[in-house]
Amino acid sequence: xxxxxxxxxxxxxxxxxxxxxxxxxxxxxxxxxxxxxxxxxxxxxxxxxxxxxxxxxxxxxxxxxxxxxxxxxxxxxxxxxxxxxxxxxxxxxxxxxxxxxxxxxxxxxxxxxxxxxxxxxxxxxxxxxxxxxxxxxxxxxxxxxxxxxxxxxxxxxxxxxxxxxxxxxxxxxxxxxxxxxxxxxxxxxxxxxxxxxxxxxxxxxxxxxxxxxxxxxxxxxxxxxxxxxxxxxxxxxxxxxxxxxxxxxxxxxxxxxxxxxxxxxxxxxxxxxxxxxxxxxxxxxxxxxxxxxxxxxxxxxxxxxxxxxxxxxxxxxxxxxxxxxxxxxxxxxxxxxxxxxxxxxxxxxxxxxxxxxxxxxxxxxxxxxxxxxxxxxxxxxxxxxxxxxxxxxxxxxxxxxxxxxxxxxxxxxxxxxxxxxxxxxxxxxxxxxxxxxxxxxxxxxxxxxxxxxxxxxxxxxxxxxxxxxxxxxxxxxxxxxxxxxxxxxxxxxxxxxxxxxxxxxxxxxxxxxxxxxxxxxxxxxxxxxxxxxxxxxxxxxxxxxxxxxxxxxxxxxxxxxxxxxxxxxxxxxxxxxxxxxxxxxxxxxxxxxxxxxxxxxxxxxxxxxxxxxxxxxxxxxxxxxxxxxxxxxxxxxxxxxxxxxxxxxxxxxxxxxxxxxxxxxxxxxxxxxxxxxxxxxxxxxxxxxxxxxxxxxxxxxxxxxxxxxxxxxxxxxxxxxxxxxxxxxxxxxxxxxxxxxxxxxxxxxxxxxxxxxxxxxxxxxxxxxxxxxxxxxxxxxxxxxxxxxxxxxxxxxxxxxxxxxxxxxxxxxxxxxxxxxxxxxxxxxxxxxxxxxxxxxxxxxxxxxxxxxxxxxxxxxxxxxxxxxxxxxxxxxxxxxxxxx
RNA sequence: GGGCGCGUAGCUCAGCGGGAGAGCACUACGUUGACAUCGUAGGGGUCGCAUGUUCGAUCCAUGCCGCGCCCACCA
Numbered sequence: 001x002x003x004x005x006x007x008x009x010x011x012x013x014x015x016x017x018x019x020x021x022x023x024x025x026x027x028x029x030x031x032x033x034x035x036x037x038x039x040x041x042x043x044x045x046x047x048x049x050x051x052x053x054x055x056x057x058x059x060x061x062x063x064x065x066x067x068x069x070x071x072x073x074x075x076x077x078x079x080x081x082x083x084x085x086x087x088x089x090x091x092x093x094x095x096x097x098x099x100x101x102x103x104x105x106x107x108x109x110x111x112x113x114x115x116x117x118x119x120x121x122x123x124x125x126x127x128x129x130x131x132x133x134x135x136x137x138x139x140x141x142x143x144x145x146x147x148x149x150x151x152x153x154x155x156x157x158x159x160x161x162x163x164x165x166x167x168x169x170x171x172x173x174x175x176x177x178x179x180x181x182x183x184x185x186x187x188x189x190x191x192x193x194x195x196x197x198x199x200x201x202x203x204x205x206x207x208x209x210x211x212x213x214x215x216x217x218x219x220x221x222x223x224x225x226x227x228x229x230x231x232x233x234x235x236x237x238x239x240x241x242x243x244x245x246x247x248x249x250x251x252x253x254x255x256x257x258x259x260x261x262x263x264x265x266x267x268x269x270x271x272x273x274x275x276x277x278x279x280x281x282x283x284x285x286x287x288x289x290x291x292x293x294x295x296x297x298x299x300x301x302x303x304x305x306x307x308x309x310x311x312x313x314x315x316x317x318x319x320x321x322x323x324x325x326x327x328x329x330x331x332x333x334x335x336x337x338x339x340x341x342x343x344x345x346x347x348x349x350x351x352x353x354x355x356x357x358x359x360x361x362x363x364x365x366x367x368x369x370x371x372x373x374x375x376x377x378x379x380x381x382x383x384x385x386x387x388x389x390x391x392x393x394x395x396x397x398x399x400x401x402x403x404x405x406x407x408x409x410x411x412x413x414x415x416x417x418x419x420x421x422x423x424x425x426x427x428x429x430x431x432x433x434x435x436x437x438x439x440x441x442x443x444x445x446x447x448x449x450x451x452x453x454x455x456x457x458x459x460x461x462x463x464x465x466x467x468x469x470x471x472x473x474x475x476x477x478x479x480x481x482x483x484x485x486x487x488x489x490x491x492x493x494x495x496x497x498x499x500x501x502x503x504x505x506x507x508x509x510x511x512x513x514x515x516x517x518x519x520x521x522x523x524x525x526x527x528x529x530x531x532x533x534x535x536x537x538x539x540x541x542x543x544x545x546x547x548x549x550x551x552x553x554x555x556x557x558x559x560x561x562x563x564x565x566x567x568x569x570x571x572x573x574x575x576x577x578x579x580x581x582x583x584x585x586x587x588x589x590x591x592x593x594x595x596x597x598x599x600x601x602x603x604x605x606x607x608x609x610x611x612x613x614x615x616x617x618x619x620x621x622x623x624x625x626x627x628x629x630x631x632x633x634x635x636x637x638x639x640x641x642x643x644x645x646x647x648x649x650x651x652x653x654x655x656x657x658x659x660x661x662x663x664x665x666x667x668x669x670x671x672x673x674x675x676x677x678x679x680x681x682x683x684x685x686x687x688x689x690x691x692x693x694x695x696x697x698x699x700x701x702x703x704x705x706x707x708x709x710x711x712x713x714x715x716x717x718x719x720x721x722x723x724x725x726x727x728x729x730x731x732x733x734x735x736x737x738x739x740x741x742x743x744x745x746x747x748x749x750x751x752x753x754x755x756x757x758x759x760x761x762x763x764x765x766x767x768x769x770x771x772x773x774x775x776x777x778x779x780x781x782x783x784x785x786x787x788x789x790x791x792x793x794x795x796x797x798x799x800x801x802x803x804x805x806x807x808x809x810x811x812x813x814x815x816x817x818x819x820x821x822x823x824x825x826x827x828x829x830x831x832x833x834x835x836x837x838x839x840x841x842x843x844x845x846x847x848x849x850x851x852x853x854x855x856x857x858x859x860x861x862x863x864x865x866x867x868x869x870x871x872x873x874x875x876x877x878x879x880x881x882x883x884x885x
Numbered sequence: 886g887g888g889c890g891c892g893u894a895g896c897u898c899a900g901c902g903g904g905a906g907a908g909c910a911c912u913a914c915g916u917u918g919a920c921a922u923c924g925u926a927g928g929g930g931u932c933g934c935a936u937g938u939u940c941g942a943u944c945c946a947u948g949c950c951g952c953g954c955c956c957a958c959c960a
Contacts, residue, residue: 005922190959197960215960267960280958341959387889391955394888398956490955527897527953558908559898563890565953567897571909578922589919635899639907654919662918 002591002701006584008548011697016130019696024714025135027476028073036067037075037480039464039513040136041488041496045080045143046087046121049128051522051530051568052489054540057134058553059519059560059634060487062689064135066629067484069685069718075480077467078129078136080122082145084411084456085179085347091117091410107409107451114410128541133549133692135714142467144459145412152466153412153459154428156507161426165364166404168424172282173403175356176345177300177315181407182360183345184455185400186494188353190341199268199333200326202228205244205253212237212245212256213333215267217340218277219326220318223250223306224295227273229284232258234269248331249322250307259284276357294357315354361405361414361452368502369399375501381511384632385562388490388518395494402499404455411453418448461499464512481508485515485632493518517632520565522556527567543573550691551577557690558638579642580694583687586650587680587698593661595676596706603678604724608668610660611675612730614653617644618682619721625686626718641686649679652738677706682719 019025028035038060043053064076091114092102102110122143129136142149160166173182198219201211212228228245230237237256244253254273261284262271275285275292285292297303302310302318309325310318326332343353373396375381376389383389405414417425417433423440425447427433437445459466464483468476482504488497497516504512523529524536543552554576559566589595603615621644628637653676660672680702684695692714699713 002919004920190957199960217960263960269960271960343959391889394956521954561899564898565891569897569909572897574922575908578920581922582920585920585923587919592919639899643907650920651924658918 002584002588004585004588005581006548006694006697008550008693009545012131012133012544012549012693015693015696016133019135019712019714020130020138022712024068024712025076025137026139027075027137027480028068029479030071030073034072035075035479035484036064036072037077037483038064038485038487039077039467039483040079041486041492042079042081042142042144042460042463043125044083044086045118045125046083046090048124049132049540051538051540053125053129054132054552055519055522055556055560055566056487056489057129057132058556058690059517059632061132061134061553061692062557062634062637063485063487063629063632065689065692065714066718068135068714069688069716071717073479075140075476075483076134076136077140077142077480077483078126078134078138079142079463079467080125080144081456081460082118082143082411084406084408084453085181085183087114087118088408088410089179089347102409110409131541131544131549133553135692140467144456144463148469149459149462149466150412151428152462152470153454154415155471156462156503157415157454157458158426158428159507160363165367166426167362167364168359169362169401170357170359172276172279172355173358173360174343175298175354175358176351177296177298177354178345178351179408180298182356182358182403182405183353184403184457187346188343189346189349191344191349192339193342195338195340195342197267197336197338198323198326199335200248200272201331201333202245202248202272203331204240204256205246207243211331212240212270213268214270214272216272217338218319219322220302220310220315221274221277221295222247222272222322223302223310223318224274224276224293225254225272226275226285226290226293227254227288228256228270229259229262229273230256230270231262231264232260234262234264236264237270248329249310249325255288255290257284257288259287277355279355282355292357296354296356298356300354360403361416362401363404365399365402365502368506369396369498371505372396372498372501375505375511381501381513382515384515384517388493388516391490392493392498396498402455404458405450405452406455407451408453411456412459414450414452414454416450418450420445457495457499460496461503462507464500464504465508470507477508482511483513485517486513487517487519489521490518491521515632519560520563522566522568524567524569527565538568538570543570547573547577548580548693550580550694553692554579554638554642554690557634558642560634562633579646580691582650583645583683583691583694584698586645586654586683587702589654590676590680591702591705593673593676594705595673595680597677597681597703598674599707601674601678603675603721606671606675608660608671608675609730609733610653610656611671612725612727613734614649614675614679615724616727616731617648618679619724619726621648622682622686622719622721629689638690641683641690645683645687649683652734653679677702682721684713685716685719688713 040060041056043049060076064074068074088102091110094117095101095105095110095113105113126138126141157166174185174188175181176183195217197215197217199213199215200219200222201213204210204212212230214228216222225247230241232241240256241258243256245256246252247254256270257273261280262269273281273284273290275282275290276294277296282292284290293305295302295306296315300315302313302315304311310321313321323332345351345353373393376383376392383392415426415428415433417427417430417437419425419437419441423437425433425436425440427436430447430449433447434444437447462470464486465477465481468474468481470477486497486500500512504510521529524538528536530537540552551573555568555572556566558576559568559572603618606612606615621640624640625637628634628640657672657676660668663669681699684699684702688695696713699709699716703709
């Protein structure tokens, strides 16, 4: 016997182990069946599961389980990402706690430390994914820095270099002075901060007392100025073009040049040109043949190219000093308070990034982007929802070279070796590089390997094929590439999706996935982004502990619409947990009534109206859920199943069959039991992609008293009920009945003339509006009696109720469950409380029964209504009779 | 500045050419034999505003207002 509620904590671990041990998660290899593959967006190996992961993996798991049940060969490829910067930061922080540092340890020792850290904490997120129920093929788990994937990375780098697409260049990059590494444009987060705009007077050489005024938010960089630019057509400055300004503090003459970049509308119309510290200025400098003057160190302090007084000062310190000194010289024309966007590092959002002149490795992605663009234009890869296509297009069409080198230690070290004269040897291994160098120099030479590592996203870009064994020609690649769908959030469309497209097409000759489903973000219940600093983080593991994984998964899935962000309040999870309880208890009802599975049961053969109806409704629901899942409309799929279980199966079917199951007709009872059991099985299957644990548990438990199951629910075939009869007649009859019962609009209990009470049900004409549920016949009586306008009659036979529709009356059998004496007593009590209500009701209804002398037209009207109602009553009686016969 | 998304019941949202819905919250009643993690009933909305298309608009078009996000600029 099932307990009254489901205890997720007691079954989840057991079921998961059972699934995993059985090999049910393993990539399928059934011949002749289509394939379905998803690669997981690899989470940071040292991370832990946040609510966004929970959503992402719930959706993937729903698809994987769905397709597995549909008989496809499913591969859900799991793994983790080495997450260069994030992981290095974490480990450095740990080292700091032990009074150690990366630099002191040296590269080799440090890397050992990171690997150790990875071994220790790397299992966390993977364990947490298991708690969520993720049915990944763990036997194929990969890590972006494991041997195979590293080999793929090297191969790709070397190949792209040989094709001339990877090259070294010296230009401005976004520099993180704390980590002392370059980061890509995408890793920059522009944050609005309060700042100042200083208007600085630059004296004109040889013209005492004449100045050109420039406005800047970064006065310290003026020490690296190489020019002042004005717009060619800006008449205010025409006379100055060609003159020299004397750069204050540095006392260095710089030219005043004309360049279209200068915007007469902005600032003073004259702009200082600092090519080494501003992206636009870099271009201006290039146009005018002005060499950049780098005045910063890697740490973001001023270097030796500035006057003594400023050397070694941190950039912010230097700013204060420069402003103070300029002010003392009377060279500050004015200072404005402004709010402007300043580039910060996206991880901690605390470090101001610098445009910084360095030599880095770049990947020329333009040719790759063209093909990636074309693939989407041609529909070979499709974004869902479609509007993300434009986001992808816009970025791809304006793509910039990808800076792929990072000055970190944790990551794939770039396979480049330098000879004594700076000769470059790009090979997959050191020995190959050595051989190449030997060939080049004609002798053995000492080589130095480039110390930099690759951007983390470089290896992620290869994920769909590197995890399947590329560059080897593996059966997995053959079977599963291109993958079916990528499920991810919009925040990594550029970082990851676009780059996988480019690399996939380039190296595999085909797109990495057919569909890209972009899901929304999960916010807190107030619609705020979850963040540690705000303290509004909802930990999915806490939710799983308290409500079970199914409740969390269902809450996420049913909220996963196509447009707006998901606001996850805990009450949503509660609702879904309650839904699980409802399902559990519906199963309990079936169990108590011995509704057990019969293998030979054929739903097409049922004869009772109520059974025909539920069979047809089940088929419709299966079709709805299937269609919705195929289109990634998770909310609709989960919603359709929810609605069917609660509003159709529990509220109506179970209530309708109670009198049948309590009746004496063994044949109809048997059919009904079989149908109920069959329907419940279909429900479990429909819900399994969303609520794997509770459904699997019920699947097993419900078979305890029936024909044992051949296999686990997760391996059962997805129902295809498309060939079942539609049973239009039964459906329309049941719908009519449900509408009618729902339409009992106003019912009043009234002790009319004691002791002769009557139970009267007033249906509002033949039309219907809200809902009174026909639970059991007894429930009908109770509900009716409870409501505001029912009359209990002692003069009708016990066990039947008289329905009055309009003025027409129809007796309806109620079985033998009503104790009229008791009900009457209760009603009397209740009525005393609600006399006011009755009065109001009478007034509202203008109950003609109480009108002594009704006008002719009222009587006529009543007659019509009566005739109409009589017909309804007759039909109702017939319908209820047919339910159980 | 460019682009995208969203404004529907107190809250969170679904619906998107012909009856305005769900969950939560609220009110009243009810522990009955699957389920109080429940049931029954009830209150509550000029579907952001305006114009247009249409026999008919919450739904389509245009404009406006408000909110959010992305990209760019960032003197």
